[in-house]
Amino acid sequence: MGAITEQESSIAQALARGATSFVEFTGPVKLDRRTKRLVHRLGPGDIAVIDHADLDRVSAEELVDSGVRVVVNVAASQTGRFPNPGPLLLVRGGVRLIEMPEAPLFQDLSEGDIVTVRAATLFRHGTRIAAGRTVEEEQLEQALAEQRTRVTESLETFAENTLRYLREEGRILAEGVDFPPLQTRFRDRHALVVARGPGHKRDLRIVRPYVRGFKPVLVAVDGGADALLEAGYRPDVIVGDMDSVSEAALRSGAELVVQAYQDGRAPGADRLESLGVPCWKVAAPGMSEDLALLLAYEKGARLIVAVGTHFNLIEFLERDRAGMSSTFVTRLKVGEILVDARGISRLVSRRVGLWPLVAFTLAAFGAVVAAVAADPGVRRLIVLLSQRVREVVGLG
Secondary structure (H helix, E strand, O other), X not given: OHHHHOOHHHHHHHHHOOOOOOXXXXXXXXXXXXXXXXXXXXXXOOEEEEOOOOOOHHHHHHHHHHXXXXXXXXOOOOOOOOOOXXXXXXXXXXXXXXXOOOOOHHHHOOOOOEEEEEXXXXXXXXXXXXXXXXXXXXXXXXXXXXXXXXXXXXXXXXXXXXXXXXXXHHHHHHXXXXXXXXXXXXXXXXXXXXXXXXXXXXXXXXXXXXXXXXXXXXXXXXXXXXXXXXXXXXXXXXXXXXXXXXXXXXXXXXXXXXXXXXXXXXXXXXXXXHHOOOOEEEEOOOOHHHHHHHHHHHOOOOEEEEEOOOOOHHHHHHOOOOOOHHHHHHHHHHHHHEEEHHHHHHHOOOOOOXXXXXXXXXXXXXXXXXXXXXXXXXXXXXXXXXXXXXXXXXXX
């Protein structure tokens, strides 16, 4: 349940709004089959209509952050394929989640239509449009517990698919990808690769001192570009299929690298052409974040710090990935120069500053208070250590 507890502050804010307290709710409909696009248009007065089987944690986090109070899903929010905490996170965040499997809401409703939610039924102008069921927290908790007992089955299938695709994707990635001659200089610099993955907002907060101290090349993976802009940074390079990047991010001045299929087709390039922004097309298999890591590596980055990237089984199943061959090969190739943002404390430098170390020391000090009270010998040791810390930071 760790992924849930990381969102406690967002959940508390949603509960404070009394999001589940209504019996009837009326508001304009906002619809999109791509949840990651929809969240940017949502507000507390809206009713979100999505088509999102196995609602993932990132989308759930962003729905909670949007302030929306009602989400209607025309797909199963939790299919049972794997232990998916996304729907539970959403409901615990104070959002009423209503499932209406296969209801033709995308045909019957238009953006901005005013509808009313009563229990698990939608009405427009007093006429019932569709009915479903409200997904309750207790039900989701029970389902999640049952799914965790079946995770071994998912792992076996996932491993088989990884080995099957590894033969093709592995060969292409191992031989190298033909990257364009970018103006952004990577050689002997650090690169920060930001993807819109689980915990990416938290990770960006963690690396703020690092970015200030080392000034790495900022490489965004699709929607990671907007995450960088929201955090106050401008991306140097944006990599991906460009389907979830805002127009503002695409016009931010970053160099754009569109991932294309092996046959050369690149749907994302059509969008950029219509916007009149130049781009490079690169044919490569696998995930866009893998391509971004390979780009930084091939361009000579001295260290790559990853924010919000996917690597474990649950994260890949959330994205409906059958295997992870491209990620497996990429991690092997990039090797020791890749560091996850959650291990950023290993990059401590004088340029980053002393106060993060002081805060860490004080936190560790508090964890042994109980032991100090119980043992006079430990108490004397802690007194000596505290005096030493004061001398180091210039307080004694």
